[in-house]
Amino acid sequence: MNIKRVSIIGAGRMGITHYAILRQYLPESTFVIKEIPGVVTSILKRSLNDSRVEFVTEDLRETFDLNFICTPPQFHLKEINNSIERKDKLIFVEKPYGLFNQNLPNLNNIFVGYVLRFNPVILEFKKIIKKKNLKIEQIECSYFSNTLTKPPKGWRNSKYIGVLTEMGCHLVDLTGFILDKDLNKAKIINIKNKSVYSKSEDIHESNWTIDQTIINMKLDWVNKNFRKPVFNYKVKFSNGSIVNFDQQNMKSLDDSDFNKNIVSLTTNLDYYLRGIDFSNQIKDIINKREIISKSNEAIAVNNLLKKLKSL
Amino acid sequence: MKIILGDNQFFGINHSDLSKGEKTKSQFQSVSDIVKFLEEASSYVDGIMMNSNEMGVEVINKISLCKSKEIHFSIPYPHKYASLVNESGMLGVLLVVLKLINFKSFISGLKFLFTRNAKHLIPVLIKLELPKNLEKGNYIYLQNIVTDLCLGLGLENYLLKFVHSLKEMGYKPALITLNPIFLDEKIAHWKEEDLRDLCVCYNINLSGFNVYPKLNSVQNFTKEKRIYKRMGMSIFSSGAVFNEKIFDFIKSLNLDYIVFGSSNLDRIKSNSIKFGV
Numbered sequence: 001m002n003i004k005r006v007s008i009i010g011a012g013r014m015g016i017t018h019y020a021i022l023r024q025y026l027p028e029s030t031f032v033i034k035e036i037p038g039v040v041t042s043i044l045k046r047s048l049n050d051s052r053v054e055f056v057t058e059d060l061r062e063t064f065d066l067n068f069i070c071t072p073p074q075f076h077l078k079e080i081n082n083s084i085e086r087k088d089k090l091i092f093v094e095k096p097y098g099l100f101n102q103n104l105p106n107l108n109n110i111f112v113g114y115v116l117r118f119n120p121v122i123l124e125f126k127k128i129i130k131k132k133n134l135k136i137e138q139i140e141c142s143y144f145s146n147t148l149t150k151p152p153k154g155w156r157n158s159k160y161i162g163v164l165t166e167m168g169c170h171l172v173d174l175t176g177f178i179l180d181k182d183l184n185k186a187k188i189i190n191i192k193n194k195s196v197y198s199k200s201e202d203i204h205e206s207n208w209t210i211d212q213t214i215i216n217m218k219l220d221w222v223n224k225n226f227r228k229p230v231f232n233y234k235v236k237f238s239n240g241s242i243v244n245f246d247q248q249n250m251k252s253l254d255d256s257d258f259n260k261n262i263v264s265l266t267t268n269l270d271y272y273l274r275g276i277d278f279s280n281q282i283k284d285i286i287n288k289r290e291i292i293s294k295s296n297e298a299i300a301v302n303n304l305l306k307k308l309k310s311l
Numbered sequence: 312m313k314i315i316l317g318d319n320q321f322f323g324i325n326h327s328d329l330s331k332g333e334k335t336k337s338q339f340q341s342v343s344d345i346v347k348f349l350e351e352a353s354s355y356v357d358g359i360m361m362n363s364n365e366m367g368v369e370v371i372n373k374i375s376l377c378k379s380k381e382i383h384f385s386i387p388y389p390h391k392y393a394s395l396v397n398e399s400g401m402l403g404v405l406l407v408v409l410k411l412i413n414f415k416s417f418i419s420g421l422k423f424l425f426t427r428n429a430k431h432l433i434p435v436l437i438k439l440e441l442p443k444n445l446e447k448g449n450y451i452y453l454q455n456i457v458t459d460l461c462l463g464l465g466l467e468n469y470l471l472k473f474v475h476s477l478k479e480m481g482y483k484p485a486l487i488t489l490n491p492i493f494l495d496e497k498i499a500h501w502k503e504e505d506l507r508d509l510c511v512c513y514n515i516n517l518s519g520f521n522v523y524p525k526l527n528s529v530q531n532f533t534k535e536k537r538i539y540k541r542m543g544m545s546i547f548s549s550g551a552v553f554n555e556k557i558f559d560f561i562k563s564l565n566l567d568y569i570v571f572g573s574s575n576l577d578r579i580k581s582n583s584i585k586f587g588v
Contacts, residue, residue: 020463039427040405047429050465153403227323228390246329263327263518263551268525272489273459 001089003286004029007064009079011035011044011055014094014113015070017274021282022068023052024271032056032064060086066286069093072155073165077102080110092285096169097298099160100306104299112298114173116231117291118277118284120265121250125235125243126178128257136179138236142218143167145229149222151197162200163221164193164309171217171231172308173293173301178235181210183300188307189214196222206308312562313357314583315383317544317572321345322364326521327551335574342369348576353380355580360452360570363440364388371442383542383570385452385487386440408432408439430469434476447481450510455487462490467497474505485510487544489523492532503538510568512542517560520548533564542568558585 003026008015011033019031030052035041037057045055059082067088069079076098083091084105094113098104116122129136145167151157176183188208193201204219221229232246241254252258269279284292293301319325321339325332339345345366349359358381359374361367371384392404409420423431441451453473461469474484488494491513498506515533519526522545533541543566547553550572561569569586573579 016460016464020460023463023465043405043427043429046427048464048466230329248327248329261327261551263520263548266518266520266522269523271459271463271493272521272523273463274456 001065001286003065003090005062005064006031006066006068007060007088008033008068008070009060010070010072010075010094011041012070015068016044017278018068018070018092018282019053021271021273021279022286025279025282025286029065030054032060034058034060062086064088066090066092073097073099074155074160077104080105090285090289093295093298095173095293095298096165096305097295097302100302100309100311101160104295104302106296106299108294110295111285111289112293112295113281114170114177114293114298114301115275115277115281116170116174116247117177117293118280119247120262120267120276121245121247121260122174122178123291124260124265125245125250125258129178129237132257134241135238136213136235137238139175139178139213139215140218140234141171141175141215141232142220143171143229143231144218144220144223144226146224146226147221147229148197148202157198157200159200159309159311162195162198162204162309163202163219164204164305165200167221167229168204168217168219168308169301169305171219172304173297174231174233175215175217176210176297176300177293178233179210179213181213183210183297183304186210186215186304186307191308191310193310201309204308208304208308312566312586313381313568314355314586315358315360315381315542315568315570316349316352316356316579317360317570318362318367319549319572320574321348322362322366325549326545327549331550338574342366342373345370346374348574349374350376352576352579353377355576355583357381357568358383360385362386362388362454363442364391368442372444382445382449383452383485383568384441384445384449385454386437387454387457388440389454389456408435430472433469433472434480437473437476437480445482448483450483450485451477452485452487452510452512455489458486458488458494459490462488462493462497470498471501471505474509478508483508483510485512485542487512489514489521491529492524495532495537498539506538509539510542511539512544512568512570514545515543515561515564515566516546516548517554517557518548518551520551521545530564533566540567542566542570544570546571555585562587 006022006029008019032054034056063086067083069076073096076093091110097112186208191206194203196202202222206217208215235243243252243258248262250258250260269276320335323332323336353376360383361371363386419431419434477484514521515529522529546561546569
């Protein structure tokens with residue numbers, strides 16, 4: 001697909017990150033960045049002095065080949081509807097896909113930014129289990145960080161945000177991606193949510209099932225023992241073997257084919273920013289769209305998150 | 312080639328094995344533990360590298376090294392700003408920075424307020440990150456997350472402003488990048504006086520781990536002559552790969568500096584000998 005015109009809605013941390021990467025992988029394209037009027041917008045406009053980009057504060061009217069929606073989740077629905085009305089060809093929405101109480105569109109040209117799918121260890125794990133035709137019986141997964149050290153401000157401190165929305169959505173999506181199953185089939189066994197700083201949950205533990213697979217999930221984003229977010233999976237197969245993996249390593253005492261380190265999974269990359277997964281996600285959306293989460297998968301994530309948040 | 316001892320082992324950072332990172336961090340519970348280790352290790356290396364996290368700043372303020380030893384200090388500490396953005400958004404970060412403008416950074420602050428060009432905040436941000444006891448003449452590195460973001464956004468002029476600001480303050484400028492060839496293309500037209508004092512630090516190792524765009528091209532690039540100095544990092548692939556071939560490979564590249572981390576004094580000594588120092 002020929003991508004000439006790209007729009008980016010929201011010039012926050014993710015919008016700017018995606019813009020920097022897109023500029024390298026789409027060297028002939030031009031960009032329009034939309035942000036609400038204010039100090040930060042006027043600074044960005046003066047600072048990013050580039051003939052390929054235009055900054056606007058009003059709603060867009062023309063059709064774009066690719067529209068990136070990087071606003072806070074409560075604004076996703078409005079921007080998605082604007083994008084559909086403009087007949088934008090491809091729509092990328094940052095995770096999570098809107099909020100749980102919204103009637104979000106399920107269309108073939110809408111994709112959601114669950115970037116951990118592009119982690120080389122995850123992709124290698126999926127490749128091996130498919131090759132060996134292994135059935136997963138049990139998953140224990142966790143995601144810990146020291147992201148929050150005091151109460152967040154404004155929209156970041158609402159009942160819709162919290163560790164499940166910010167970090168749990170990644171694990172929920174990854175679990176569905178690894179199992180290759182519809183998350184709408186998930187059945188909750190039990191949930192424990194605890195607030196430390198925010199109005200919503202900061203620590204979470206739950207047990208749920210999808211078909212015959214049991215999943216235990218632990219989340220904590222107020223954990224001072226972690227310098228940066230770390231996820232961990234322990235997967236038990238029906239043949240009894242167990243594999244542990246995180247974002248850098250995969251190990252199994254039962255099957256040496258799983259003993260891999262990210263060093264051996266390294267690939268070439270034209271431009272690196274923040275992580276190999278960010279660039280690979282951009283490459284997937286502008287090329288084949290094989291790995292990236294589709295809107296129906298993201299809606300299934302939301303449905304499960306709503307139950308896990310006991311909303 | 313000079314050898315610099317890195318700091319990842321003190322702060323639990325390991326790009327190839329998270330559990331290893333946690334294990335090495337447990338040896339260093341306090342600033343004093345780190346300072347004591349560095350003062351001992353410095354006899355085997357030409358200098359040390361340190362990040363501007365809270366402990367890192369304290370280490371630099373407390374450490375006493377021989378005059379011949381270099382300090383390579385990297386800024387900013389990304390997680391501090393990431394947490395601020397998570398808690399208060401981009402505007403919140405801006406307000407925190409603006410509150411810290413004092414008399415010395417007044418002119419830069421004024422230029423920023425009139426032009427709204429973030430470039431003028433660079434000297435302010437640098438001063439926020441530097442330890443008060445860091446002597447002039449040492450290297451100050453811009454972390455790769457910032458260098459590479461500037462590259463991606465077409466803001467090479469910000470990198471030049473960083474270089475100029477540091478030189479005015481009496482420090483040597485340096486840039487960490489994971490895109491060394493891209494950076495080289497963008498700074499090729501800079502004046503010789505700006506390049507001569509510059510050091511560029513990037514990943515280079517035998518396994519190609521985190522070497523971008525790919526090992527062959529970065530290896531060839533490293534062998535070409537440049538006015539600015541170059542430092543190789545992740546030379547042991549973050550500890551995931553260790554064999555004797557690494558030493559000959561690194562020595563063949565003619566780097567000006569290499570940096571590696573270790574929590575083991577014997578290993579530091581032995582590596583330095585093998586690198587021919």
